[in-house]
Amino acid sequence: MKDAEEEAPKSEANPKETTISLTVPEDATEEEIEATIDAKIAAARSKLSPGSCLFCSHTSDSIDTNLEHMSSTHSFFIPDAEYLVDIQGLIAYLGEKIAVGNLCIACPSREFRSIDAVRKHMIDKDFYDFSASYPDAEARRKRKAARAAKRAKKEAAEKAEGWEDVEEEDGGDAMEVDEIIDESGTESDSDSDASTLDDNTLSFGDTPYELVLPSGARIGHRSLRRYYNQAPSRAVLAPRPGTVDDENSGAALVRRLISDKNSALVPTKGGFGAYGSGTEVIKARNRGEAREAGRHIREFREQNRREQFKTKIGFVHNSQKHFRDPLLQ
Structure with missing residues (x-):
């Protein structure tokens, strides 16, 4: 009896969680259905x-x-x-x-x-x-998008009005500019202002996107920053005499003669006048034979290119089944 009495409080202290089902019999009354729903809500709230x-x-x-x-x-x-x-x-x-x-x-x-x-x-x-569940969520979203677009437009306008420092070619430092130049005037006003500026004030450079300081330093517009950051090499490499790029070389002369339709010259070994034996040409009897020879060479190259492509595809996509002969193992 003692064991039974001791086990009873333990079972009451840790009751099992009961689940309430919403299934009710077909002949249930309205009160029973509402009571079942209330019990389900109470169990969920707990x-x-x-x-x-x-x-x-x-x-x-x-x-x-x-x-x-x-x-x-x-x-x-x-x-x-x-x-x-x-x-x-x-x-x-x-x-x-x-x-x-x-x-x-x-x-x-x-x-x-x-x-x-x-x-x-x-x-x-x-x-x-959970702001999407608000009744005015759509109106809030539109207002937020309108504010963001207005802010982006304002920032773009402020960015378009800014100026960017450009380093001089001789490495001099550019001075800071405190004067604001109004670009809203007409072209005639800007031209007259640029011509009548004193020596101690700013002046436009070669373009309206460039300002020249009294020290000689130049300030470029922010929109041209990508070009200012570039440093292309000014050295022009001349082609070496006798190379393919040299216009006075023999290969260049052969290419010009072959491209001339009236010359009736055809490469001897199907070349195109680039280098080596391709610079050797023969003269056809007439322009028709020269044109036919050129067409034959082009068709041969196209056929050769197609065959090489098929060979490459055959090596890469060779997925056919292969059965080994057990007698040869």
């Missing part, structure tokens, strides 16, 4: 307390600790927090939405079978911001 995390099974001592956990672990974000009056009521509402309705806080149209499925969906999709 799963989430103000200290329970909305996205995992973690439980905190207070709601502040719970908010810190959700913010650091799940990046939970409360939009417009400065206008929030009842933070505990908001967390309780979101908890009922997840536990009772099995709905996602970001996409309320999605309904799941259990609270674990909702949590897994929100974690997988990174749905920690």
Whole structure:
């Protein structure tokens, strides 16, 4: 008897979690259906307390600790927090939405079978911001996009009005410019201003995108920065005499004669007058035979190119089955 009495309090201290089913018999009354629904809601509410995390099974001592956990672990974000009056009521509402309705806080149209499925969906999709469920979410999004476009347009205009320093060829330092030049005037105004500037003021350079300081340093516009950063070599390499690039070489002369339709010259070995034996040519009897010989050479090259391509494809894509003869092993 003592053992039975001792086991009874233990079983009461750790009761098993009971699940409430919404299935009711067909002949159930309205009161029984409502009672079943209320029991299901009460059981769901008991799963989430103000200290329970909305996205995992973690439980905190207070709601502040719970908010810190959700913010650091799940990046939970409360939009417009400065206008929030009842933070505990908001967390309780979101908890009922997840536990009772099995709905996602970001996409309320999605309904799941259990609270674990909702949590897994929100974690997988990174749905920690519920501002999309606001009634005026679409209007907020449009206003935000309009503000971003206006800000980008303003930044682009400010960037277009800026100037960039350009280093001198002799390595001198460019002075800072404190004077602002208005480019909104007409071309005639700018020309007259550039011609009447004193020696101690700024002046335009070769283009309106360049300013010349009194020290001789030049300041270029920001939009031409990509060209200022380039340092192309000014040395022009002349071709060596007798090379293919030399216009006075024999190969260049042969190429010019072959390209002339009236010359009726044909390479002896099917070359094109580049180097070696390709520079050796013979003269056809007439232009028709020369044209036919050139066509034959082109067709031969095309056929040779096709055969080489087929050979390469045959080596790469040789996937045919091969059966070994056991007698030859």
